[in-house]
Amino acid sequence: MMQELWQKKWKLKYSQDVIDIALFGSAIFGGEKINDIDVIVLFKKIALKDQLHQTQEIKKQIQEQVSLPIHVKPFDMESFFDEGNFAQGGILFYGKSMINRKDFSENFGLTPKSRIRYALDSLKKKDKVKFNYLLSGKQGHYGLLRKYGGELVAPGIIETMPENEKIFVEQMKRITKDIIVERGFVLGS
Amino acid sequence: MKEKEQILLESAKEYYKSAETSLKNSQYNSAVVLFFKSLIAFSDLYLLRKTGESPSSHNARFRMLQEITLEVYNLVDKDFPFYQDSYVQRMSKELAEVIKDDARTVAKKMEIEV
Numbered sequence: 478m479m480q481e482l483w484q485k486k487w488k489l490k491y492s493q494d495v496i497d498i499a500l501f502g503s504a505i506f507g508g509e510k511i512n513d514i515d516v517i518v519l520f521k522k523i524a525l526k527d528q529l530h531q532t533q534e535i536k537k538q539i540q541e542q543v544s545l546p547i548h549v550k551p552f553d554m555e556s557f558f559d560e561g562n563f564a565q566g567g568i569l570f571y572g573k574s575m576i577n578r579k580d581f582s583e584n585f586g587l588t589p590k591s592r593i594r595y596a597l598d599s600l601k602k603k604d605k606v607k608f609n610y611l612l613s614g615k616q617g618h619y620g621l622l623r624k625y626g627g628e629l630v631a632p633g634i635i636e637t638m639p640e641n642e643k644i645f646v647e648q649m650k651r652i653t654k655d656i657i658v659e660r661g662f663v664l665g666s
Numbered sequence: 667m668k669e670k671e672q673i674l675l676e677s678a679k680e681y682y683k684s685a686e687t688s689l690k691n692s693q694y695n696s697a698v699v700l701f702f703k704s705l706i707a708f709s710d711l712y713l714l715r716k717t718g719e720s721p722s723s724h725n726a727r728f729r730m731l732q733e734i735t736l737e738v739y740n741l742v743d744k745d746f747p748f749y750q751d752s753y754v755q756r757m758s759k760e761l762a763e764v765i766k767d768d769a770r771t772v773a774k775k776m777e778i779e780v
Contacts, residue, residue, distance in 0.1 A: 525760045526767070533744045550747050561756040 482511065482543075483573040483640070489538050492531060494523050499572040499581040501564070506571075506643045513546040514539070516575070517568055519584065520553045528553065539575075570660055571639045580639075587662040591642040593635045596655040608652045621645055671714060675778070678707035682769055682780050689762050695752050697762035701769050702749040704780075708772040709738050715776065738775070741768040 482504045489498060495518060502515035518535055520528045528551035536549040557565060570589045572581030582589050597605050612629070614620035621627060625644055627637035637645055642658060649656055685700030706727070713730050714720040721727035724746075731739035745765050748757065773780050 525758070526764050529744045529764060533740050536743075548747060550751075556758075559756070563754060 482514070483575075484578060485542075485575075486578075487539070487542060487575045489535060489575060491518075491535055494521050494527070494531065495519070495535075496521060497581060497584050498535060498575045499568065500575055501568045501572040501581070505573055505640050511545060513548060514543065516547060516549040517557075517572065517581075518549060518551045519557060519581075520551055522553050522555070525551075570662075573640070582662060586664060588665065589639045589660070589662055591637050591639050591645075592630075592659040592661070593637065593642070593645055593649065594657040594659065595633055595635070595649060595653055597633075597653060599655065600653060604652055608649070611648060611652065621648060670720065671711060674707050674711040674714065674720065678704050678711060678769075678773070678778075679780060681707060682766075682773075685762070685766065685769075689759070689766070692759070694757040694759055694762050698748055698757040698765055699752050701762060701765040702745055702752075705742060705745065705765060705769040705772060708769055708776070708778070709742055712738060712772060712776060738772055741771060 483500050487498075491498065497517075497519045499517050499519070500514065501517060503511050504514050516536075516539060518528070518532050520531070532549050532551040536547055539547050539549070552562070556562065557568075559565075569582050569585075569587075573579070574581055574583070580587075580589055595608075597608055600608070610620065612620045612622050612627075612635070614623060621644070622629065622635070625637065625641040627635050627641065627645065630636045635645065639660070642660075646656060646658060681700045681704035685697045685704060688694070688696035688700060709727065709731060710720045713727075713734060716734050717730070719730075721730050728739065728743065731742060745768055748761055748765070751757075770780055
């Protein structure tokens with residue numbers, strides 16, 4: 478359901494003051510039960526009163542297209558990067574545009590990447606094989622890499638999109654606890 | 667009902683006055699919370715005068731406002747997230763002034779001077 482939400486083609490009307498409208502929070506991760514939807518509207522520098530008014534109009538439109546409770550917050554660049562915005566990192570890394578379904582961070586020329594490091598040294602041989610099947614698949618069944626999109630960038634290092642990070646980690650942890658997740662950005666797309 | 671009206675009216679004005687003091691002292695988080703509480707008290711008073719009932723929870727308030735007055739509902743709904751965040755985020759002077767205007771708007775609908 479999560480993926481359906483951020484992949485959904487939203488019909489939204491908005492002014493040229495709007496830089497982006499993006500989903501963040503639980504609505505991004507595949508497989509999770511969603512109780513509500515968190516949305517950010519990123520504005521150019523306009524009066525806060527106008528931001529709030531336009532945000533309400535956008536919220537109404539979203540509400541017409543989904544039955545879950547919606548929390549929408551306006552930001553401009555200054556308020557978004559204010560140190561008091563504790564949601565900043567999560568929005569920047571996991572946010573998905575409702576306008577073009579791209580990563581929210583593309584507004585800043587950044588592409589988010591989740592790197593999952595794992596070690597199999599302490600595993601028995603049968604578990605190593607099981608782990609390999611989990612990633613690469615077996616007998617016509619897709620593994621995680623193909624099913625959700627991921628790449629083995631070096632031995633013991635997988636790179637995937639942020640929205641799939643949880644799925645990878647949850648399943649990998651069933652076989653090995655030796656997992657470290659690193660989150661970062663690369664310049665460009 | 668008259669007694670309840672009086673309590674709501676006095677509370678709304680008291681919150682508003684305290685919020686103005688906080689605003690003057692550059693205590694914007696306090697100002698936002700108090701202006702919002704004033705807005706809520708004025709909204710509840712509006713509902714009480716219109717329906718004879720006042721809500722007992724935020725959910726009930728939003729439901730009643732949506733049914734009775736979309737104009738006030740929109741004001742409360744747009745400001746509510748900031749009230750919720752006021753515990754964990756720094757609020758701005760501009761935001762406090764926006765919510766102040768909204769409280770005044772609802773008061774004016776009932777021809778109440780603040």
